[in-house]
Amino acid sequence: MSVSRRGFLAAAGGLGTLMVLAACGQEEPATTSTATQAATAPAGPWTFTDDRGKKLELPRRPARIVAQVGSAAALWDFGIRPVAIFGPHKLKDGSKDPQVGNVDITKVAGLGNVWDEFNVEQYIALQPELLVSSMYVNGTLWYVPEKSKDTIEQAAPTAGIMLTGKSASQVIGRYAELAQSLGADLGSPEISSAKARFDAATEELKKIAANGLKILMMSGGPDTMWVVNPPEYADIMHLTEAGLDVVKPDKVDEGGFFQSLSWENADTYDADVILYDVRTQALTFDDMMKKPTFAKLPAVEAGQAYPWRAEAPFSYQGYAEYMESLVADLKKAEKLA
Template sequence: MHRTSRRLVGGLLALGVTVGVSACGNDSADTGTDAAAEGGWSFTDDLGTTVELEEAPTRIAGLNDLTASLWNYGIEPVATFGQTSAAEDVAFEGKDLSDVAIVGSAYGEIDLEALAAADPDLIVTTIYPIDSSGEIPEDTPGYGFNDLAQQEQIAEIAPIVTIAYRGSAADVVERVVELADALGVDTEGGPVAEARADFEAASQTLTEAAGSGVSVLPVFATEADGWWMAKAADDPQLALYQELGVEFVDPGGEDYFWNSVGWEEVPEHPSDVLLYSLRFSMTPEEIAAQPTAALLPAVQAGQLYPWKYIGPDYVAQAAYMVELAGYLTEAQKVT
């Protein structure tokens, strides 16, 4: 879920790693992987910042969304943080977290001492644009960081690699594959090749299911703040599904990512299917108990399904696309 809605809802020493970081400007640098001189390691992230280390990092920490994705490629993190605890995050289902330090379970609240104690070589996070243009101003902190001051403290623990979460998740998924490749994962064969094939098959399955033409509205619902409706074009995960044929309702509004309305306006936004966020949103039962939400065709038909915010990787996306395809196949047109 985008940081704006979540907002509603001394210094540390570097730890024994020689680091060189050069900023090359936003959106203008070649964001590929590089081979550092004399057997070192380097990676140029989506902010145009090149991280260089004497050797390839093996101890990875960072934002839940990315650490979960890298773990799906075989890279178990040493520490993770996010807007929820990893223990409660659907992205980590089936993962043994006993050896992973959960150093943050609310947005911007990161235990820096615990993170430093995990001794990471590299910290990974994402970053969102400020609007639909996809632009990321130079002084924008990475996602999960409270502000630039906190980000600077974290960068003293280990260098930060930032992946931009914009456009289509198809592109973000490939960018994470590039990062995994740089971290030593075989991305052309083995489990990753199998996961890529599953992802392609799941894409076709979702396209076939979307052919039914049912309309879909993803929402984040709160009793206090009303109805937050996601704009598919602004959310990379939803944009991917839209590319594959899912018919998302345009919620209108001028703001980036969300259109927020009060409960009295909810009946003005009907759909055949409601996807309710699993992060902080009201449950289907709580939504149905709201008098105005109870007037929605999708609610009356019982066609409410979970909207899972999962990481940009083949494994997670394939699993949810198959799940979403099942919802669309089951649902009937009721608008």
């Protein structure tokens, strides 16, 4: 994956080619008593076919699971408790990175917090039975370093869940299937309630779509405004499937995820609403307001710029909260002349 693509996906747009991601300390390995998954592994065999088409087979259901933070957040909401995580989970001040969702980072081991950081020795010492990660490119596990990929994959089977080319509901469905295979009860009151909220928020979005709002989704960097390309984002695909009219850029950069614009060209696309990236490494709204061309955009002047929470976990809980917040914002918006 090119640095620019990786940078945008991991840190809101290749800000200094990921130099903004300063390394943080690693946690000590979690003990078995504090970081075990919810269900007890049975004696019977376990099988799961991941999105690489790879059929995984083990003599018993894996209990010692290591997961990239996005996957860990999804599995956690389904009741599966990893023993360790890797990828951005702790901010510089020691607080949780939003990407890690509801995961209790005090009860799991941290194998790495930044790109290309993965403590292989610690991973092997944990005696992992399964590694789970998402994929933006089929066959490439997110945040698994290329330099140590072979060693990591020899230690335990790996499962990959594809994020691009699918809607959020499809991705959530795949994590639900994986979680169920690992012992999750998809009929639990908590999951059932969250799914009902997810479905209800989706229906609300369909009603909002009838208003014909033109929506621009973007992320900001010091010198660049990135207009995201809807088909490459599972959450945006869910919005467009609900009928929302999201701007699709005319000229996407290599890789297809976004179009890079200078701030001088921030007015390239007309929009009634702007949804701006609020990931940790993205330019804040206040900082973007210091860009005159952004501040003068009709949607911004009309007070119709709202947060885009691109890090919502792929679970019914995560997306129910995300979409309920989005619905509340979009209900305030109106078509601009």
